[in-house]
Amino acid sequence: MLTRRHLLAAGAAFAAELAIAGRVLALEDAAGNKLNLPSPPRRIVAINPAMVETVVAIGALDRLVGIGGKVSYPEQVRGLPSVGGALGFSVEAVLALDPDLVVMAVGTDAAAQLTRPLSAMGVPIFLATYSDFASILNYMRRLGDALGLRDGADRLVARMQGTIAELASKLKDRPRLGVYMETGAAGTAAFQTVRAGHYADDGIRLAGGRNVFTLAGPRQVTVEGIADADPDVIVVLASDPSLKPEDVAGRPGWTALRAVREKKVAVLPRGFMLIPGPRQAEAISILARAIHPEAFVP
Amino acid sequence: MRPGALTLSLAVAIALIGILVGAMLGVVNTGPLRLLAALLASDPTPDDVLIAWRVQRVTGAFLVGACLAIAGVIYQGSFRNPLAEPFLLGSSAGGALGAVFAILLPLSWLAAVGLPILAFVGAWGATLLVLAISRAARIEDAAGMLLVGIALAALLGALRSTATLVLSDESVSLRALISWTLGGLQSPTGATLLVFAVLTAVCLIASLGLARRLDILGFGESTAATMGVDVGRFLTLSLTVAAFATGLAVAWGGVLAFVGLIVPHTVRWWIGERHAPLLLHSAFVGGGFLAILDGLSRSLLAPSEIPLGLLTSLIGAPFFLLLLVRRYR
Numbered sequence: 001m002l003t004r005r006h007l008l009a010a011g012a013a014f015a016a017e018l019a020i021a022g023r024v025l026a027l028e029d030a031a032g033n034k035l036n037l038p039s040p041p042r043r044i045v046a047i048n049p050a051m052v053e054t055v056v057a058i059g060a061l062d063r064l065v066g067i068g069g070k071v072s073y074p075e076q077v078r079g080l081p082s083v084g085g086a087l088g089f090s091v092e093a094v095l096a097l098d099p100d101l102v103v104m105a106v107g108t109d110a111a112a113q114l115t116r117p118l119s120a121m122g123v124p125i126f127l128a129t130y131s132d133f134a135s136i137l138n139y140m141r142r143l144g145d146a147l148g149l150r151d152g153a154d155r156l157v158a159r160m161q162g163t164i165a166e167l168a169s170k171l172k173d174r175p176r177l178g179v180y181m182e183t184g185a186a187g188t189a190a191f192q193t194v195r196a197g198h199y200a201d202d203g204i205r206l207a208g209g210r211n212v213f214t215l216a217g218p219r220q221v222t223v224e225g226i227a228d229a230d231p232d233v234i235v236v237l238a239s240d241p242s243l244k245p246e247d248v249a250g251r252p253g254w255t256a257l258r259a260v261r262e263k264k265v266a267v268l269p270r271g272f273m274l275i276p277g278p279r280q281a282e283a284i285s286i287l288a289r290a291i292h293p294e295a296f297v298p
Numbered sequence: 299m300r301p302g303a304l305t306l307s308l309a310v311a312i313a314l315i316g317i318l319v320g321a322m323l324g325v326v327n328t329g330p331l332r333l334l335a336a337l338l339a340s341d342p343t344p345d346d347v348l349i350a351w352r353v354q355r356v357t358g359a360f361l362v363g364a365c366l367a368i369a370g371v372i373y374q375g376s377f378r379n380p381l382a383e384p385f386l387l388g389s390s391a392g393g394a395l396g397a398v399f400a401i402l403l404p405l406s407w408l409a410a411v412g413l414p415i416l417a418f419v420g421a422w423g424a425t426l427l428v429l430a431i432s433r434a435a436r437i438e439d440a441a442g443m444l445l446v447g448i449a450l451a452a453l454l455g456a457l458r459s460t461a462t463l464v465l466s467d468e469s470v471s472l473r474a475l476i477s478w479t480l481g482g483l484q485s486p487t488g489a490t491l492l493v494f495a496v497l498t499a500v501c502l503i504a505s506l507g508l509a510r511r512l513d514i515l516g517f518g519e520s521t522a523a524t525m526g527v528d529v530g531r532f533l534t535l536s537l538t539v540a541a542f543a544t545g546l547a548v549a550w551g552g553v554l555a556f557v558g559l560i561v562p563h564t565v566r567w568w569i570g571e572r573h574a575p576l577l578l579h580s581a582f583v584g585g586g587f588l589a590i591l592d593g594l595s596r597s598l599l600a601p602s603e604i605p606l607g608l609l610t611s612l613i614g615a616p617f618f619l620l621l622l623v624r625r626y627r
Contacts, residue, residue, distance in 0.1 A: 049468060070467045086464045184471020186401055186478040186552070187413030188485045190605070192471050213601070220477055223485075225601030227348055228325040239469040240404040252485035253351025256344040271469030 037124055040148030041101035045083060045094055047110040050277030051103045051128060051143075052077055057278040058144050058152035066097040068110060085110070091117045101126055103143065105276075133202035133284075136276050137161070160281035164206055167288050171208035174292050179209035180231035180259070183274065188251050191221050199276050207288035208295070209233065223253045233291050234259045237270035266290035299568060301575035309565075309582040313360065316586025320356035321349075323593030325600040328352075351485065352596075358486045359592035359606075360585035361498045362551035363561070365543040367584025368505050370558030371577050372540035375512035376533055377440045384544040384558035387447035387537065391454035392424025393417045393548035394479055398458050401475050402465035414484055418549035424454055425541030429534050438530030439519065443537070481607030482552030483592060494550060501543040502581050508536045509573035516571065554588075556610050560618045561587060567625055587614075 044060060046052040047068035055064055056074055067077050069085030083093040089110050094102060095118075102118055104111045106129040118125055126146050128139035137157045144153020181204060184192035193213050194200040204211045212229035213221070226234075234257065236248050245265040254260050268290060273283045289296050299305055322328050328336075328349055336342070336349035369384035376382070385391075396416035428447045437443060466472055486494050511532055515522045519529045547554065561584035562576065569575055588606075591613065595604045 087460065088463070184474035186397065186474045186482045190474050190477040190482045190603075192473050192477070219473070220603045220605065221601055222325075222596050222603045223351060224325040224348055224596060225603065227344070228601050238404075239402075239471075242404075252354065252487040253347060256347035256351065258344070261344070269469070270471070271467065275468050 037101070037146060041099075041124070041146070043097065043099045044101050044103060044147070045097055045099040046103040047071075047083065047085070047089070047114075048105045048108050049073065050275050051105055053275070053277035053279065054128075054140055054143055054156075055103060055147070057156045058140065058147065058149050060147050060149060060152075063147070065099060066094065089113045091121075094118065095121065095123070099123060101146065103128070105130070130199065130276050131197055133199045133206065133280065136199055136280060140278070156278055160278065163281035163285055167206065167208070167285055170295050171288060171292055174208050174295055176208060176210045177232040177291055178212045178230065179204045179233050179235060179291060180212050180226050180229065182234070182236045183270065184237075189222075191223075191226070192219060193221055195219060199280065200274065203273075203280070203284045203287055204291075206284050207291050209287075209291045223251070223256065227256050231257075231259050233264045233266070235287065235290055236265070236267045237273050238267050239270050241269065243267050299570075301569040301572065301579065305569050305575070305579060309579040313582040313586040313589075316589040317356055317360050320359060320589035320591075320593035321353045323590075323597040324352055325597065327597065351487070354487050354491055355483065355485045356589045356592055357491060358494065358550055359483055360589040361494050362483065362547045362554065362585075363557055363588025364498055364581040364585035365501060365547035366551075366554060366558040366588070367561040367565075367580040368501055368577055369540045369543040369547065370562040370584075371573065371580050372505055372508065372512070372536050372543070373558070374562055375508075375515060375573055376536045376540070377444065378516060378518075379440070380563065381559070383555070384540065384547065385553070385555065386444065387428045387541065388424035388451040388454055389421040389541060389544040389548060390553045390555075391451040391458065392427075393421030393545070394553060395424075395454050395458045395461070396420025397478050397482075397552070398461045398465070398475065401478065402461065402470050404469065413478075413482075414486075414549035417552075418545045420454075421548040422541050422545035424450060425537060425544070429537055429541075433534065438533070440533065443533065477605050478552045479607075480552070480605035481554040481610065483595075483606050484550050484552075486550055494546065497546055498543075501539065501546065502577065504539045505543070505577045506574055508532075508539060509577060512536065512573040513571075551588075552607065554607050554610055556614050557584060557588060560614050564618070564621055567621065 042063055043065045044055055044063045045066040046055045046064060049071050052067050052071045053073060056077065061076055064077060064080060066081045066083050069082040071077060081097060084090040091114060094114065101124050102114065103126045104114065106127050111127060115125060115127065126143060128143065130136045130139050137160065140157055141150070141153050144150040181194050181200060182191050183194055194211065196211065196214055201211050212231045234248065245267055248254065248265050248267065249260045259265060268286060272279065318330060321333055322330065333349060333353060336346040337353060339346045342350065366384050373382040373384060373386055374380060396419055397413060400413040400416040428443060428450050432443045432446050437446060462475065511527050514525050514527050522529055562580050565576060565580045565583055569579055591609045592606060595606045595609050598604060
């Protein structure tokens, strides 16, 4: 029996063929920096949360025709068709939306699965590469160029830089505090942390802190390693919204940490803090409030 | 060497030295007297707290190693196969599925139940399921159970991958999950550690109760049957005990491949095939081995922690090969 799903799949395949036959597009390099689009793209599929947020923030919400399955912000994109994501991405679902630009981040599942087939089909791809904070601003400007919305991108970047500058003036008389930032844990073990070169490491610096673990340093530490680094402040990025600083302080052996004894433990939402998009400046100011709460007392 | 008071004292010595060395190693190495002082301190300083944490963690590592070694001996004896290991009948697949839910689902009631309990339920549950399916299908031989185990492990592995893909997004750390599957030694403290120790002792005693029939089974299933062993029922019993030990190890140590293989074989070469002494010696040696490796995992690249499973294979495999080459030459 033909179900609705079968019909949709057949429609997707048909649309895919149309997309290939109907237009001839110049092949692009996948790095995103030499993107020669014939005209500003009108039908954009953006896949990773940071990419969707950036497309919207630089003013192209009305051109967005599809998003990745795990995107839930901003509100306005929620009704848009999904091209998959939970169990992998569908080339056909992307092609069915007839996009003239697909925006993805390098190193993600989406880029790994979609770049080759979409390139082969002649669909232009914008691949954002980023590591530190500056490179996030850089991909935003380049995406602005690609969309013909450089002004919007410049305004977004200026707004983010403004937030950072405001922070800097608030924090200028504050000591630079040592910070241990935890990005993951398995039960009471396998504590993951950030290294230099990651935008979260920049975030710590811009928030008036100093990552206690350095470039050649660890990615997984024990409570002993943290105690040896002796952070002034502990910031735990957690997926569990009910996790409290007391829960962190109650981990076995953690009372040995000075920051725990001085109650300098903050728990922040991981999903918000680790999205390398337009809200990163806001994430950094939230981090600054966790590191230097006294600087924000009115 | 024939097992006796001498070999058992040696095994206990290996265990004690293992715990001691493991506890001495860390970001800052600690002398034995300092360890004692920290444990006995009435008003512990932060350093004392840290050292006490380390001693408890090493004790946990010891118990995990003992459980894996016990389970390894039982599996190898039950299946009469030297390649059998504790994760054979779906324990690691089941444990990992439990861990995925514990790590990826941001639910507070789940956090209260905790990673160890979910991992234990997954690891033990998977093997019990294998046994139940085997019973229902009237599969009573080891080879048949093995196939049921492989099929169930594949199913649970697929479920785990599905859950990982569906549940993971920016809000969770997949690295923590991967690290757990490479051996995620939890830090049991106080009463929890005591419960863990008691359960490990129960496993050891239960396994000693199986020892004579494991010896008989070594002559083959048909011979064992003529000697009065109901092979099907015995396998269910022995594998239930082995799976319980494996579940305990997974709950507190994550998935640690290889320990349950290397320790029983090394001990077998040392003291021979009889199961009662083999179980006893393996438990002590396996515990001491893992306690030392835990110390190394915390100190080799300090302040980094090397996932324990990497060390069991990186250090354990060449060591095992060396013994193997010497034995066969």
